[in-house]
Amino acid sequence: MNLLSPDVIAILMLDAILFLFALIALAISVQIVRKWDRSATTPLQYALEKRAYLVATIIEYIFYLKLPLFLYFIYTLDLLSNILPGAMCAAGVTNATVYGMPLFVVKILDLYLFGLWIVVHRIDMNKPDYPFTKRKFWFFMLIFPLFALETALDVAHFNGINPHVIVSCCGTLFSAAKTSAVSAFITLPTSAILVLFYGNFFLIVVSWVFKRSFFMALFNLLFVPVSIISLVAFFSTYVYEMPHHHCPFCLLQSDYHYIGYPMYMTLFFGTFFGIAAWVAQKLGFDSYGRWMLRSFIGDILYVALVSYYPISFYLKNGVWL
Amino acid sequence: MKNLFAFALSSLTRRGSKNFFIFTIFTLMIFILAAIFTITHALKSEMFMTLDALPDITVQRVVAGKQTDIEASRSETIAGMFGVADAVPRVWGYYYFAKAGVNFSIVGVEAFGTSYKKSLDVVAETYADRLMEENTMIVGPGVAETLKRHFFSDYFYFVKPDGDLKKVTIAGVFKPSTVLESNDIIVMEIGLVRDIFGMDDTMATDIVVRVANPEEIPTIARKISEIYPDTRVVTKEDLKISYQNVFDYKSGIFLALFIIAIFTFFIIIYDKASGLSSEEKREIGILKALGWKIGDILQVKFFEAIVISFGGYLLAVTLALGYVFGLDAPLMRSLFMGYSVLKPPFELPFVLDVGTLALIFFATVPVYIAATLIPSWKAATLEADEVIR
Known part of the structure; x- marks a missing residue:
């Protein structure tokens, strides 16, 4: 390994533990999916019912650890940007290897999926005959390959970072130049971006x-990419108060009072409950209305947070960027 | 939920001795980890503060892989490059004092010239008249003390490379406030240093370059190494990165070793938590007979693990902070100080960042909870009728 930073070692160690537990959960899930029979009174069915509890405990453990661990992961990337020449924030570190960007996407996707699994599980446990048991273990078997991919990418990414190779700074990664990945969005007219963002919010x-x-659920699902694009293309410039600084990562640094953390947390909270409420209603869970309310609050908080910057900029300076 | 938590607490106290054992060991482990990381972090931030005072670029001449003297005149060529604010040849080196087994750092200054370091400028100015006198030196507090112990309280005889002796009088001692930088330093007039080291008058040890715009440092460094292919050009950024890597390496190695310890601990917890006494089994049986569900017992077990691991973490971090910043980390700091007889005495600056605390947290608490997962599940799925019987 080129990089022997204690933070990376800690993350990889937890990855190993989580993966080991996920393997146990997978083995039991396969058993349950194959042999589960609600009406049987065999010792096997009896044992499976007990093991279902173990799987649920393991998955809850994984999810509730992954939430803070994800924040810590981003923080570590930020920290590594001090060592990597050229990197000034987590963006450079993420792009230090080809695995960085997919890793990020898979990590976020996994958070949503594990969260949804717990939603299904909670509803299942509230019903007297556990009607979704088989389905939820199927669901876990579908999530598992993604989780395995995430672990593999984590190892590959941290292993592949070479501290002697110069990486790009967010200034070039998120620029309007043709070569940057997001130039298509940044060059969109501001009005289109704003209509898209606030229109989507209005639909919610x-x-x-x-x-x-x-x-x-649909509009919340759509809200995730729309928010991120509008954040990169429009809102971030107001946070930095610089018309050419588009970066979704620098927000997480102390220079901007770590404002990115509450932003992304409210966005996740809002969109996750928005999707979960629909799943809950589909599964016949009565109090899904409360989840919709939570989603609504999360979305409002997010929109308020990002809107605050352009508005206060305009009030202070009397012009738009 | 509140009741389950209260039950978990009382259950912990009921089996006090067993839990106390685990709690103590766990706290001790986190304590060691936390102490190491806080010391590293404090040293690192101290180091970065001193690094800021370093020259932007240092140019050394390398012959056959070894650093040798560089022509002082090269500094003029370098100073003529665009963007270079100033290039100064330095004359300095280590003088081994065999009787005490220590190395002194001898630094040459020009009494009325500018040197590369502010603090040296101040010294040169305040002691200018005394340095101008023949064969005088200003010494750091550590040097003064060592010399005095060997009965050189007013002067010292340096042995030159050709075997001659050079008598130099001590003209003054540095203020103790600069002790971290100046403890082992001897400052002399530049010609005197050359005399003691047997260096040619046209030569210098290295050349330090100051660059007006920090963005231009890499470009200028490249230009210098193109003009003088026999030099090694070190920038401040290079030094910072390699220091960061050294510290990361030290704590990384430690953490890698620590993982072995924590996995051993994992097994101990797993074993302890699995081995339920018949009394505990009876208790679980009775609870289930009373109508507790598997989920309830799992939750109680989980709360127990949370209380022990979070409690251990908080206590250990508090203790470690007291140990490092209150007591100045006796024993452990020598792990990091390296060994040198003229070690400067100093206090660790109080630096505490959330990242270090998070690192300690993630390296310990989740592991503990993970170790109790399966045993808790085993306990929670015990058969009521079997264990009460």
């Missing part, structure tokens, strides 16, 4: 007012 508000969980 409408779905909430009419209590339509399906549309709530």
